[in-house]
Amino acid sequence: MPIPERVRVHAPATLSNLGPGFDVLGLALNEPGDYVEAEWSDSPGVEIMEVRGDDGQLNCDPTRNVVGIAATAMLAAHDADETTSRPPGVRLWLEKQMPLASGLGSSAASSVGGALAVNELLGGALDRDQLIVSALEGEQAVSGGIHADNVVPCVTGGIVLIRSYSPMELLSLPVPDALRVAVVHPHTSVVTAEARRIVAERRFRITEAVANLGQLGALVTALHRGDLELFGRAISDALVEPLRAPLVPGFVETKQAALDAGALGCSLSGSGPSVFAFAATDDHAADLAGRMADRFSEVAGLDSDTYSGKVNARGARKVEEDE
Amino acid sequence: MPIPERVRVHAPATLSNLGPGFDVLGLALNEPGDYVEAEWSDSPGVEIMEVRGDDGQLNCDPTRNVVGIAATAMLAAHDADETTSRPPGVRLWLEKQMPLASGLGSSAASSVGGALAVNELLGGALDRDQLIVSALEGEQAVSGGIHADNVVPCVTGGIVLIRSYSPMELLSLPVPDALRVAVVHPHTSVVTAEARRIVAERRFRITEAVANLGQLGALVTALHRGDLELFGRAISDALVEPLRAPLVPGFVETKQAALDAGALGCSLSGSGPSVFAFAATDDHAADLAGRMADRFSEVAGLDSDTYSGKVNARGARKVEEDE
Numbered sequence A, B: 001m002p003i004p005e006r007v008r009v010h011a012p013a014t015l016s017n018l019g020p021g022f023d024v025l026g027l028a029l030n031e032p033g034d035y036v037e038a039e040w041s042d043s044p045g046v047e048i049m050e051v052r053g054d055d056g057q058l059n060c061d062p063t064r065n066v067v068g069i070a071a072t073a074m075l076a077a078h079d080a081d082e083t084t085s086r087p088p089g090v091r092l093w094l095e096k097q098m099p100l101a102s103g104l105g106s107s108a109a110s111s112v113g114g115a116l117a118v119n120e121l122l123g124g125a126l127d128r129d130q131l132i133v134s135a136l137e138g139e140q141a142v143s144g145g146i147h148a149d150n151v152v153p154c155v156t157g158g159i160v161l162i163r164s165y166s167p168m169e170l171l172s173l174p175v176p177d178a179l180r181v182a183v184v185h186p187h188t189s190v191v192t193a194e195a196r197r198i199v200a201e202r203r204f205r206i207t208e209a210v211a212n213l214g215q216l217g218a219l220v221t222a223l224h225r226g227d228l229e230l231f232g233r234a235i236s237d238a239l240v241e242p243l244r245a246p247l248v249p250g251f252v253e254t255k256q257a258a259l260d261a262g263a264l265g266c267s268l269s270g271s272g273p274s275v276f277a278f279a280a281t282d283d284h285a286a287d288l289a290g291r292m293a294d295r296f297s298e299v300a301g302l303d304s305d306t307y308s309g310k311v312n313a314r315g316a317r318k319v320e321e322d323e
Helices: A066-081 A106-121 A128-143 A151-156 A192-201 A206-225 A228-234 A241-247 A251-260 A282-300 B066-081 B106-121 B128-143 B151-156 B192-201 B206-225 B228-233 B241-247 B251-260 B282-300
Strands: A006-015 A025-041 A045-052 A089-095 A159-165 A168-173 A180-186 A266-268 A275-279 A304-310 B006-015 B025-041 B045-052 B089-095 B159-165 B168-173 B180-186 B266-268 B275-279 B304-310
Touching (some): A006 A151, A066 A089, A066 A106, A066 A128, A089 A106, A106 A151, A128 A151, A128 A192, A151 A159, A151 A168, A168 B206, A180 A251, A192 A241, A206 A228, A206 B159, A206 B206, A228 A275, A228 B159, A241 A266, A251 A266, A251 A282, A275 A282, A282 A304, B025 B106, B025 B180, B025 B304, B045 B066, B066 B106, B089 B106, B106 B128, B106 B151, B128 B168, B128 B192, B180 B282, B206 B228, B228 B275, B251 B266, B282 B304
Parallel strands (some): A045 A089, B045 B089
Antiparallel strands (some): A006 A025, A025 A159, A159 A168, A180 A275, A180 A304, A266 A275, B006 B025, B025 B159, B180 B304, B266 B275
């Protein structure tokens, strides 16, 4: 297989902590997403040539930017497994097209983008599992813990359940044809580390765990049955949402507005501040996104970005030259 | 519809707290099970005429035996809903064919038997939801809390997930054709109230809940896919089994023996001491039941009853006169 000189990949945003599925359930969006370009270099190691779209917030040191960490991990995995040679180094360009610290898996998208770009340069020498492992190295470096519910759907597309972290086992769940997602990203910041700390320090009653177990089982059943009403009823989180809701001004009112407008469930994505809701048509999803943005504005004075549409079925991918 | 003078019903044993599904996932067995006979009486209210097979442990006061409590609740529901008349009272005979406090849903079976017997006397006037509600009144009286993962599969058969307790919503899950269950009931006692207390008093880390969420989602997916290997991997409980295992002498070794012999998962049923394992053939299930009984004997000096076979697809039922 000829090794390309230069590649461009797209890695999508993702919803994580989907409803009752804290750390185990994620979903890939069609937009927004990051682009990563990579080319072979005669200088050893990974260089980050440029980062755009980050308002200057990200580091170009490849040991301190997830795109570089994941790319480096991918090269190391290749060198460990393969006897074939490769050029000494890789240059990367990262184009952020999604907000940082938004709850939409920004760091996961950049991690997956870095890992996938290297794999495309290698002619696809490494498999999907290695892509996930390398991307998780990036994700872990910024989040301080392993949670794969952004990285995995970013790689695979669709809706993904993580059965177990050790050993890691992923299950792609069926996505009903009619399912549409609405997302609103209000312009406020949640410190991910703080959002994770309040969950990690909390001790839960068995009844709280039981509530999520019932809902998670129902959510999975709903996807297999293609029952969107049941799916919506199962978007319910007794464990984490109550702890994190206070971190996002206007969340409670925005969620209520979505439910009042017929949303099939509504909750925080990741550690927030982004909020998702589901619908069964494009128009309803777009309407919900708009209503949620309006409510964040009315209640908390926040501007928002909105997205709506189908679940991303492909996951991260190489961008063809004629696109 | 003619009202019968006398009926006989069978209510099966059930596995509850199935693997990761504490309080939300139950399964109906074909054996053992309780028989309840009922007939109309001119004396008002519910009388328990006889209880057999309980070694004298159960009360014949209808307000203190679940069969009477559930039957009384069913009559009250009928009187509230219907304008039709009925004879003033009901006499009940309870024939226990399963061990008490075994973790196999003995009280649920008697509760369901009492409620179903009354409904059959009423010509099936009340629906399945009312049957469940009435049986739960009995179950709740002895367990001190609402948990429906014995009562519901006892009524419906199959494998049942309880999405939510308030409002109660039940989901029947697909049962793969090849699935076989092996059960061993070692002759030791676990005090249900104590087993529930140690779980209710414990506070859990989010990571413990996350572990069960991933496994429960995988278990439900496995049933929909008919993937018995995945089903077996998902029989894993980080929340409750570690707390209750010490209450059952020999459990750890017995579980290991089952897994070593190729069981598709193994765990405690209910609050124990019964232990279940899964297999894909009748012979393997029977072999597993025997091995588990042997191990309980070797390690803890306990005699055991064993059962193996298919999942009960019908649930509680009227016994026809020619059976």
